[in-house]
Amino acid sequence: MTTVKAPIPATPAVDLSAGQPLPEWFGAAFGTLAAEHDRVRRVYADAAAAHRAIANDRARQAAIQADRDAHADAIRAGKPDPGPVALGKWQADEETARRAAQGAADALRAVWTDVVTRTADNAVMGELAAALDADETAARARLAELLEELPRVLAALDTTAHRQAWLSQARRFARDRVIEREPGLTVALRWPSSMTGSTAMPLAILGGSAPVDHVVHALAHYRGEG
Known part of the structure; x- marks a missing residue:
């Protein structure tokens, strides 16, 4: 066996x-x-x-x-x-x-x-250093392009947040003040000066963009870029 x-x-x-x-x-x-x-x-x-x-x-x-x-x-x-x-x-x-x-x-x-x-080999190290420098230059150039675009993207997000808040507010107003009340009363109702509920606070208000500037500034200085 x-x-x-x-x-x-x-x-x-x-x-x-x-x-x-x-x-x-x-x-x-x-x-x-x-x-x-x-x-x-x-x-x-x-x-x-x-x-x-x-x-x-x-x-x-x-x-x-x-x-x-x-x-x-x-x-x-x-x-x-x-x-x-x-x-x-x-x-x-x-x-x-x-x-x-x-x-x-x-x-x-x-x-x-x-x-x-x-x-x-010094020649090899020179080629590697040149390749790395070229990659770094290209990356920093791309970063600069993105930094120019970033404020516009953030502003678009702010606008969207404003619109969403307005629609949510309008819907509550319509349901609470118009739909659930007598139709004849609607002409006397006005948009309230204050409304309960949360409202999204944008990064940029009335042209001010300090928080956005802080973000862009921090990104611009990433890895020592000034």
């Missing part, structure tokens, strides 16, 4: 930093090395997934059970023990998958080492 229980080795792992995708802005300065890192990283991810699909207790137990069933069938048929065929195949498949994952992990660590080492 087959009772061998092979240990399940862990899938070879890589350092967290090496296993992460490189930032997009690395592409220009690192060129083919960045592309190689991305390719090898995906190779490792696929190899590790393939190894995990094999190296698990369910797959091992299924192989063991298959060997036990084959042994039992052989005894019933008067044949010799076929041996741990299924378990042997599982072990061979696991070894092949683990070797593939280990090789990919080693390759990924090597590529990552090259990536880190290349940052010592």
Whole structure:
């Protein structure tokens, strides 16, 4: 009877930093090395997934059970023990998958080492710095455009809040003073000077926009922009 229980080795792992995708802005300065890192990283991810699909207790137990069933069938048929065929195949498949994952992990660590080492090159660092400066300039220009638009957007929200408050007030007035009273009295009724209920207070009132200015000022100074 087959009772061998092979240990399940862990899938070879890589350092967290090496296993992460490189930032997009690395592409220009690192060129083919960045592309190689991305390719090898995906190779490792696929190899590790393939190894995990094999190296698990369910797959091992299924192989063991298959060997036990084959042994039992052989005894019933008067044949010799076929041996741990299924378990042997599982072990061979696991070894092949683990070797593939280990090789990919080693390759990924090597590529990552090259990536880190290349940052010592002044030319590479110059390209990265130029790319970052360009991105920052573009982002600040976009921020300036949005800051110009923001007061108009907030003013539109204020206007909407005023309209909603007016409609709500008008509806209460109509229901309380017109619809529920004698029709003949409506001509004597006027819009009340004060009305109970909440009224949305806008950010800008009669042309004043101090709260809006505070918001825009704070956003303009984000990350040191003045």
